[in-house]
Amino acid sequence: MTKAGRKRKTQEKLLVLVGNSSRRVVKTPRSVYAAIPGRNKFRPEQRTPIPNFTLAGDFTSQKFLGSMEGAVLSGKLAAEVVADSLAGRLPTQRAKPIHDSVM
Numbered sequence: 001m002t003k004a005g006r007k008r009k010t011q012e013k014l015l016v017l018v019g020n021s022s023r024r025v026v027k028t029p030r031s032v033y034a035a036i037p038g039r040n041k042f043r044p045e046q047r048t049p050i051p052n053f054t055l056a057g058d059f060t061s062q063k064f065l066g067s068m069e070g071a072v073l074s075g076k077l078a079a080e081v082v083a084d085s086l087a088g089r090l091p092t093q094r095a096k097p098i099h100d101s102v103m
């Protein structure tokens, strides 16, 4: 079967599954980074060398990939950094060295 034929067959199957409605599949190519080996070392930690500047976001260093779980965990870690700083405590997190290539 040709590529166009396979595509039409898939569309027909989808129509059977969801009915002939206004539903559409929306694809966003390259919407998230490729989680391939060796990328983690480029993720910055929540604590930064700039006073009163803390990072949160799925791209920061935490145990999950770029995901909603990662975004939430990064927010918790960032809040810990702020709380430690306000309380005058030593940081509870271990500092992650910044990779040479991003300096």
Ligand SMILES: Cc1cc2nc3c(=O)[nH]c(=O)nc-3n(C[C@H](O)[C@H](O)[C@H](O)COP(=O)(O)OP(=O)(O)OC[C@H]3O[C@@H](n4cnc5c(N)ncnc54)[C@H](O)[C@@H]3O)c2cc1C
Pocket (backbone or CB within 6 Å): 028, 031, 032, 056, 057, 058, 059, 066, 067, 068, 069, 070, 071
């Ligand atoms: C198509 C798609 C599907 C996904 N599906 C899933 C899924 O099924 N499960 C899952 O776990 N994750 C999924 N993700 C990933 C998940 O959405 C992200 O990991 C998560 O939303 C990241 O949260 P964040 O708070 O780090 O960043 P964001 O949600 O990107 O928030 C950053 C915010 O900062 C704002 N901003 C940017 N620059 C500035 C500026 N200069 N000034 C002010 N505001 C600014 C942006 O407008 C945005 O609102 C998906 C992502 C995409 C794109």
